[in-house]
Amino acid sequence: MSAYLVLARKYRSETFDEVIGQEPISQTLVNAIKTNRVAHAYLFTGTRGVGKTTMARILAKALNCLAFDDATPEPCGKCDACESIARGEDMDVVEIDGASNRGIDEIRELRANAIFRPARCRYKIYYIDEVHMLTKEAFNALLKTLEEPPEHVKFIFATTECEKVPATILSRCQRFDFRNIPTAKIAEHLATICKAEKVSADDDALYRIARAGAGSMRDSLSLLDQLLAGGGKVCDEEVIRVLGTPPDEQTIKIGQAIADGNSAAALGQLATLLDSGVTITSVVTALGDTFRNMMLAGACGGDSELIELPEMQRKAVSELAARFSTPTLVQNVGIIQRIAQTLRGSSVGRALVEATLVRLAEADKFVDPSSLIERLEQLSAGGMTGGLKKKSLANPASPQVPTATPQNLPPSQSATSQTRSSAPPTADRSPSPGMESSENSAAPETAPAITAPVAQQHRPLSTEQRLAVQQDPAVQTVMTLFDGALVDVVKDPLIPEADDTDESPEPTNGDE
Numbered sequence: 078m079s080a081y082l083v084l085a086r087k088y089r090s091e092t093f094d095e096v097i098g099q100e101p102i103s104q105t106l107v108n109a110i111k112t113n114r115v116a117h118a119y120l121f122t123g124t125r126g127v128g129k130t131t132m133a134r135i136l137a138k139a140l141n142c143l144a145f146d147d148a149t150p151e152p153c154g155k156c157d158a159c160e161s162i163a164r165g166e167d168m169d170v171v172e173i174d175g176a177s178n179r180g181i182d183e184i185r186e187l188r189a190n191a192i193f194r195p196a197r198c199r200y201k202i203y204y205i206d207e208v209h210m211l212t213k214e215a216f217n218a219l220l221k222t223l224e225e226p227p228e229h230v231k232f233i234f235a236t237t238e239c240e241k242v243p244a245t246i247l248s249r250c251q252r253f254d255f256r257n258i259p260t261a262k263i264a265e266h267l268a269t270i271c272k273a274e275k276v277s278a279d280d281d282a283l284y285r286i287a288r289a290g291a292g293s294m295r296d297s298l299s300l301l302d303q304l305l306a307g308g309g310k311v312c313d314e315e316v317i318r319v320l321g322t323p324p325d326e327q328t329i330k331i332g333q334a335i336a337d338g339n340s341a342a343a344l345g346q347l348a349t350l351l352d353s354g355v356t357i358t359s360v361v362t363a364l365g366d367t368f369r370n371m372m373l374a375g376a377c378g379g380d381s382e383l384i385e386l387p388e389m390q391r392k393a394v395s396e397l398a399a400r401f402s403t404p405t406l407v408q409n410v411g412i413i414q415r416i417a418q419t420l421r422g423s424s425v426g427r428a429l430v431e432a433t434l435v436r437l438a439e440a441d442k443f444v445d446p447s448s449l450i451e452r453l454e455q456l457s458a459g460g461m462t463g464g465l466k467k468k469s470l471a472n473p474a475s476p477q478v479p480t481a482t483p484q485n486l487p488p489s490q491s492a493t494s495q496t497r498s499s500a501p502p503t504a505d506r507s508p509s510p511g512m513e514s515s516e517n518s519a520a521p522e523t524a525p526a527i528t529a530p531v532a533q534q535h536r537p538l539s540t541e542q543r544l545a546v547q548q549d550p551a552v553q554t555v556m557t558l559f560d561g562a563l564v565d566v567v568k569d570p571l572i573p574e575a576d577d578t579d580e581s582p583e584p585t586n587g588d589e
């Protein structure tokens with residue numbers, strides 16, 4: 078009995094026609110071969126597992142197939158050269174891993190060998206994977222060969238990080254950008270493989286595997302390998318178990334509870350998921366996907382290709398999306414995204430997620446972005462406090478005073494108190510430690526600033542209170558909407574002191 082060959086190798090595409098999801102590249106290469114315009118050097122870029130090495134080997138076979146007198150778009154796949162190239166072992170097709178052979182010595186050796194003619198094939202082909210890992214000196218040495226390559230030499234470079242490849246190299250290569258493979262195409266291929274392997278597989282389960290592969294055929298095939306190793310059939314429950322991700326139905330149920338404004342139900346669903354062994358991170362990721370899909374359904378319609386879901390869930394997601402306004406969905410995606418970031422390293426992950434669910438379910442009790450905008454416009458027009466910087470809000474009717482320093486939006490409202498007013502931005506105030514300051518150092522903005530009369534006095538807040546305001550999703554939303562940054566957080570003197578007791582409904586992570 079032969080050793081088990083992983084699916085990715087067993088079912089590696091052998092011809093240009095077979096490469097999945099990269100048809101334009103296959104077509105261009107075929108045309109180049111037909112018209113005898115094959116370049117000296119190619120650069121294949123794209124994420125892992127999208128077919129770069131496969132394409133490189135097919136190109137090498139096409140150039141070197143011994144069954145033909147010249148390069149052919151349809152290599153035989155049976156001659157010695159084709160077979161050894163397919164295995165990655167041909168003497169004239171040298172595969173180099175740029176990650177482990179990144180020094181100048183390796184490239185010098187390559188240059189020294191490149192001048193000799195190929196042993197039996199038409200071309201000597203150097204395939205350097207992860208070429209961006211080469212050292213600067215190695216790149217320089219490579220450049221010399223690239224500038225004047227011997228007639229019989231071809232280079233194929235592959236990289237997942239094209240931006241790290243020097244421009245001098247890039248400019249001497251024909252570049253092909255490999256796309257992430259669409260989920261549906263991966264699922265289709267997985268189905269073909271299961272048929273060939275005589276394994277029964279549910280379509281939904283295959284789709285789920287394909288989606289987990291996130292555009293990478295190799296990752297998807299590895300997952301399928303893992304499932305087949307288990308010996309069972311490929312069904313949804315099994316895939317969910319292996320992936321450790323919650324089923325879409327469950328996250329959709331959470332979405333429904335949120336739409337119903339039923340936080341108890343949302344929390345109940347969360348508890349059920351966690352009890353079933355799904356990690357809190359996976360729940361948040363899945364929930365983020367669900368709301369993203371809902372947002373896409375809201376913005377592009379339920380039929381949009383961007384929504385990568387099987388038919389049943391697609392319908393459920395579209396219906397659910399109709400129960401939210403698109404701005405709310407956008408806001409919710411943002412909130413979930415931030416909670417996902419906060420989760421890393423947090424010891425109170427579950428509490429944070431629970432608080433988020435309650436917040437989403439009871440959104441009407443919190444500030445929504447449109448009411449905040451309205452409120453801010455009132456503030457700027459009404460001449461209370463606060464300076465706004467963003468052209469879209471520049472109200473020509475309001476008094477405009479050019480400001481001396483960059484004035485960023487200082488929304489100070491906590492989520493529970495809409496009446497609390499923002500801070501007077503004064504010229505000498507520097508950003509507080511820990512506050513978002515990416516914008517503060519910027520040069521004065523060209524956008525007109527609206528400055529209202531500055532309130533005479535304000536009361537300082539404690540660091541905790543500042544943090545609470547800073548981390549409030551509503552405040553962060555405003556910051557994103559207006560491209561602003563928090564300069565300072567103070568308390569409006571007009572608000573009674575008693576208000577201080579209620580800062581924020583969100584548990585905050587004081588460590589940040």
Ligand SMILES: [Zn+2]
Pocket residue numbers: 141142143144152153154155156157158159160
């Ligand atoms: Zn051949």
